[in-house]
Amino acid sequence: SxxxxxxxxxxxxxxGENATMNCSYKTxxxxxxxxxxxxxxxxxxxxxxxxxxxxxxxxxxxxxxxxSKKSSSLLITASRAADTASYFCATQGGSEKLVFGKGTKxxxxx
Amino acid sequence: xxxVTQTPKFQVLKTGQSMTLQCAQDMNHNSMxxxxxxxxxxxxxxxxxxxxxxxxxxxxPNGYNVSRLNKREFSLRLESAAPSQTxxxxxxxxxxxxxxxxxxxxxxxSGTRLTVV
Numbered sequence: 001s002x003x004x005x006x007x008x009x010x011x012x013x014x015x016g017e018n019a020t021m022n023c024s025y026k027t028x029x030x031x032x033x034x035x036x037x038x039x040x041x042x043x044x045x046x047x048x049x050x051x052x053x054x055x056x057x058x059x060x061x062x063x064x065x066x067x068s069k070k071s072s073s074l075l076i077t078a079s080r081a082a083d084t085a086s087y088f089c090a091t092q093g094g095s096e097k098l099v100f101g102k103g104t105k106x107x108x109x110x
Numbered sequence: 111x112x113x114v115t116q117t118p119k120f121q122v123l124k125t126g127q128s129m130t131l132q133c134a135q136d137m138n139h140n141s142m143x144x145x146x147x148x149x150x151x152x153x154x155x156x157x158x159x160x161x162x163x164x165x166x167x168x169x170x171p172n173g174y175n176v177s178r179l180n181k182r183e184f185s186l187r188l189e190s191a192a193p194s195q196t197x198x199x200x201x202x203x204x205x206x207x208x209x210x211x212x213x214x215x216x217x218x219x220s221g222t223r224l225t226v227v
Contacts, residue, residue: 033215042114042200043153045215088152096141096160096206097168098216102152 004032004089004101012107019076021104023089024069030092032065032072037086037103046074046087079108112136116201116219123191123226131186131222133201141206142184143168143216144176146197153200159184160206191226198223 007022023032031050035043049056049065049072056063062075076083086105090098117132135142140161145153145168155168157176165176173195175187184203188195202216 035215035218042218042220043202043216045217048215096204097155097158098143099155100145100153102150 004091004099006087006089006101006104008104009102010105010107012109013079015079015081015108015110017079017108019079019083019106019108021074021087021089021106023072023074023101025072025089025091025101026070027091027093029067030094032063033090033092033098034061034063034072034074035088035090035100037088039085043088076106079106081108081110084108114201114203114217114219116199116222118222119220120223121225123188123224125192125226127191128187128189129191130188131199131201131224132183133185133219134183135201135203135217136182137203137205137217138181139203139205139217140181141204142178143202143204144174144184144186145200145202146170147200147221148197156186156199191224193226196224196226 004023004025033048034046037043047058049063060077065072086103088100088103090100114135143158144156147153154170159165159178162181177185199222201219204216
């Protein structure tokens with residue numbers, strides 16, 4: 001069964017706007033990761049946030065983690081058409097296994 | 111570096127046929143994984159290999175077998191393909207080991223699109 005659930009399932013915004021995606025999960029985690037998948041391609045790792053961290057930045061990406069609510073958010077600032085992709089959260093517990101959510105499909109309109 | 115290489119990229123099988131999906135990584139990673147991706151289902155783990163010489167079942171192992179041939183290569187075999195196995199298959203690798211906290215994400219291959227008719 002999926003561990004993470006992204007929300008919304010689909011998001012359409014204009015270039016330059018910010019995009020926020022949320023992820024909720026069910027059990028305790030070691031870390032939470034976000035991946036991007038362009039249409040017809042493999043997944044690309046974006047960012048990893050550990051369970052003892054609350055916020056992390058990487059370029060235009062900002063990830064927050066609230067372990068008390070078992071939730072995370074991914075913010076993409078000043079979005080570009082090239083950010084159009086599906087975004088997945090994935091959780092990792094005590095083993096190496098990653099458990100993925102079903103993804104958010106982001107469309108950035110020029 | 112090539113990263114994770116999967117072959118073939120596309121394949122059409124008839125029901126009952128067998129085939130092996132190949133995966134190789136050149137990053138000296140310990141752990142390797144096979145996922146399948148179906149529309150609306152996200153990625154589901156089929157099998158994984160935490161280290162050379164070990165393999166374990168994931169969420170959806172039925173109908174599949176795996177072989178960790180060496181540290182670089184991890185193959186997925188469908189012994190008797192069924193239409194329900196029509197999917198996109200992704201291989202991934204990670205540094206692995208028992209070191210905590212984990213610091214690195216997975217590196218994915220570009221996928222194999224399999225159709226079983």
